[in-house]
Amino acid sequence: MIRELGYSSPLFGTFMTESSLLSTQQVSDILNVSSSTVKRWVDEGRLQAVKTIGGHRKIHACDLLRVVREQHWNHVNVGPIEELLGTQNQNFCPDQTVFKFHEALTKGNQEQIRTILLESYHGGIPVNEIGDQIICPAMNQLGQEWSRGQVEIFYEHHSTQGVLASLMEIRRHLIETIRPPENSPLAIGGGPEKDHYILANLLVELVFLQSQWRVINIGPNTPVASLDKAFREKSPKIVWVSATHLAEPDTFLTDMKAFRTVVEQSGGELVIGGQGVPRTILDAIDLPWRGTNLTALNQHIRVLFPVGQPPRRGRPPGKTAAG
Ligand code: B12
Structure with missing residues (x-):
């Protein structure tokens, strides 16, 4: 889906900057496909994009990175995308993220829960990986600690609310930016x-x-x-x-x-x-x-x-x- 540039989401303001927007030509260079293919993918809703006042399509680096990771396009060099996002040499390390996320859960730190989940999403991690590699293991650990009497049940409740709120923000972003094609099941x-x-x-x-x-x-x-x-x-x-x-x-x-x-x-x-x-x-x-x-x-x-x-x-x- 194409959003107007200048659309500034109150939800994602801290996570998305205009300096990490790519032109269709830059995306075509990174993916090694023609720029008309990139434009077509944007128009078909396969790539999320914003539109400048002059009518040019711009692709956010994190949306591109997420598509590359999710589709397992392993031969694409993601270096330039990560450089734009400032995440180069800070590859997604599930263990470290789970450690921090679990800490936020046990402290009921809602802001930290939100930051980790939204930064992961806007760092290009697909939602399936956020679920499998961050939320599931950290929640599992929390559950074990609860069953050993190390964590109060209200932290489980409160943390679940924090995760829910962040996932609803991601849900809103997906609904606003992904346009299911006509034949979508x-x-x-x-x-x-x-x-x-x-x-x-x-x-x-x-x-x-x-x-x-x-x-x-x-x-x-x-x-x-x-x-x-x-x-x-x-x-x-x-x-x-x-x-x-x-x-x-x-x-x-x-x-x-x-x-x-x-x-x-x-x-x-x-x-x-x-x-x-x-x-x-x-x-x-x-x-x-x-x-x-x-x-x-x-x-x-x-x-x-x-x-x-x-x-x-x-x-x-x-x-x-x-x-
Ligand atoms: C948060 C939580 C709660 C919250 C729930 C809040 C809420 N409204 O959601 C509260 C505090 C209310 C709660 C209550 C209870 N809880 Co509780 N809870 C948890 C906890 C910590 C996290 C659950 C969670 O959301 N996990 C995150 C999700 C995303 O992970 P997941 O379900 O595993 O999903 C993954 C996969 O299964 C898969 N997947 C999921 N769905 C699908 C679908 C398809 C199609 C596919 C392909 C894959 C797939 O992908 C996901 C991501 O990888 C778990 C610990 C744990 N191991 O998860 C305990 C846990 C589930 N709870 C437990 C217990 C015992 C209870 C209570 C009975 C406690 C009590 N005595 O009152 C009650 C029962 C509530 C009830 N009647 O349902 C036990 C269950 C033990 C058992 N095996 O029976 C656990 C495992 C804790 C423990 N270690 O002992 N709980």
């Missing part, structure tokens, strides 16, 4: 009844948004009858169920087996994940696709609905070294 999902956890379903929603899907996140504590109604009414390509806590595993198994049949008979796909679903239950439901984290989910939905082709190696025909 729909995903619907939520958590099972009596599961009140909010983060995993929100992260799943962000992964779909990032990949240009249309999404309806029904949220936690959703009776399977409601999910079934939503499926019949909206006909999504994918229905997801994410469970952090399974109150009634036997009922869940029976319900999901029946729901799988309903979904597949209408040409849809059911995907189930989350730390609350034991392997034995997944084995018994026996879905065609199974993944344990958000990065696997991201790859799966990219196969179903590919966005952006990897840049070709070498310069496109007719393009000289001088560009």
Whole structure:
């Protein structure tokens, strides 16, 4: 999606500067594709961009870096992009970030939680990696400390609110900047009844948004009858169920087996994940696709609905070294 330059987001002011905006020519040099390809990708919504008063498309370095990382375009030299962002030689180090993030969680330091998550996102880390490599391990550690009586339960509540608030900011940014194409598929999902956890379903929603899907996140504590109604009414390509806590595993198994049949008979796909679903239950439901984290989910939905082709190696025909 193209935003007007000068649009200054009150949410992201501290994380985005105009000095890290790239022209389509600069992006074409970095990706080794023609600048018309870059313009087309911007117009198709594959690359996020802003528009100058003169009508030129400008791509923010962090949005470019995120696409390169997320699409695994490993042969692209990200050095110039990182230089613009001031992150060169400070490669994303999950261990260090998790350490700082966990510290912020245990202290209930909302500002620090926000800074780490938004800086990661605006440093070009895809949301699936933010979920798998930062939030999940730090929350896991917090949970272990809670179970050993080392952390008060109110820190878990308070920190979850901080993570939720930051993820909602990222969600707003994705909604404002990613324009799903006309043929974009729909995903619907939520958590099972009596599961009140909010983060995993929100992260799943962000992964779909990032990949240009249309999404309806029904949220936690959703009776399977409601999910079934939503499926019949909206006909999504994918229905997801994410469970952090399974109150009634036997009922869940029976319900999901029946729901799988309903979904597949209408040409849809059911995907189930989350730390609350034991392997034995997944084995018994026996879905065609199974993944344990958000990065696997991201790859799966990219196969179903590919966005952006990897840049070709070498310069496109007719393009000289001088560009
Ligand atoms: C925050 C938290 C809470 C908060 C929840 C706030 C909220 N509204 O969300 C509060 C304080 C309310 C809470 C309450 C309880 N909690 Co609690 N909680 C946690 C904690 C610390 C974090 C959960 C979280 O959000 N994690 C982050 C998410 C993103 O991680 P994730 O779920 O693993 O998701 C990842 C993958 O599973 C995967 N994924 C997720 N969904 C999907 C979907 C698909 C399709 C795919 C492919 C992948 C996928 O990708 C994600 C990213 O990598 C966990 C510790 C932990 N290990 O996570 C304990 C934990 C889950 N809680 C636990 C317990 C025991 C409880 C209570 C029973 C405590 C009590 N006695 O009251 C209650 C029960 C609440 C209930 N009825 O549901 C235990 C569960 C133990 C167990 N196995 O049964 C844990 C593990 C803590 C522990 N170590 O003991 N909790």
